[in-house]
Amino acid sequence: MSFPESSSGRRATPTFPPRPLDDSRTPSLILSALPDVLPESLRREEPTPPPRRTGPSRPAIIKIVAAVVLVATLVGLGVWALTDSEPAPPAPVAQHEFTFTRAAEPAAAVLDSDCADHAYGQTKRFLATTACQQLTRALFTTTLSDGRVAYSSVAVVRMRSDADATALFELVRKDNTGSIADIVRDRAATAPGLDRLSKGGFAADKHGNDVVIVESDTATKDSDPEAHRNELKRVSRDALRLGRDLK
Template structure:
């Protein structure tokens, strides 16, 4: 026991500051953990690197997932998905640039079916003219900075991998520019997203 009039351990200035300091460190750590926990999974404009040898660099701007595939399509494709065993559709918007600096918006849709038979049928239907398709996010009101409000002369590419169908459409920011082969090459390169979005 200390001498009468001697401050207790908790009352001693050095110990008191140490306790307060540890408390502040604890609050800082907790705040950091909470900040990480509530961060969005996709930050607009962040670089994205799908697997494979890249021909283009992409930046992500939006992503949406839904188990109700029929609601996220239109035309005959929507009718097919409403009756099929579709499990999930993941749609995203990206941007990239051509060699001369021209900006391009890229829409990626990855659809997971229950089996490869339905996946092949979906791809066949979506690749035909006037049968509809998966609705790109621009149709749903999503945007990219200074980008087009809709896809017009879009380049198209699709691929089936097991029960997963990846569909990509791309278009120039600049209205009226036409280069279908270049857009098709960009869309084909973006098919690599199917491996990480499914």
């Protein structure tokens, strides 16, 4: 910086503008210079807090996984037990004591709508006031263990209601109440050496509105009347199944 010289050849003393008076009404402004580079502590970004967990906690997850594994294990054991165990035994098949053959005559079942006309005793009187829908009868044969031929008359009485069928079923099972005339007695079929089958064995059953009545006998009787009757009862009981498909 250069200073002007005075007329006497000396350098002139520099002059400055007057200093402004301090005025309390004008506060002093103090400026602090900031460094060009902020300190490391100020430049370091605040770490972002980790997101809050909204799902189950770790112990809960462990329990869920354990439960899933347990269920899968139990299911696996169940499947193994079903596939590895021995197969269930087949259901028992009903065994029949006698083998029956449809008699040659009549070739078809005998059908009637007037059941009272083919009955006797109290059964006839019952059917006269409580009409049936249809009577179906047929003749079958079977061979006994000693070679004798037994004849079985199978009659199916279809009543109009279950109550009527129950009443008829209870009536024919009692002694001395009559029954439906067997097909030989009614002369709708023939059995050599027999004029009726009611002196042998009797059996009855009920299926809904149907009452099945079977009477069986042989031309040659057993020497023991009671043994003969019991054997023919077995024949009649076994022949009850034939009534379900009688046509």
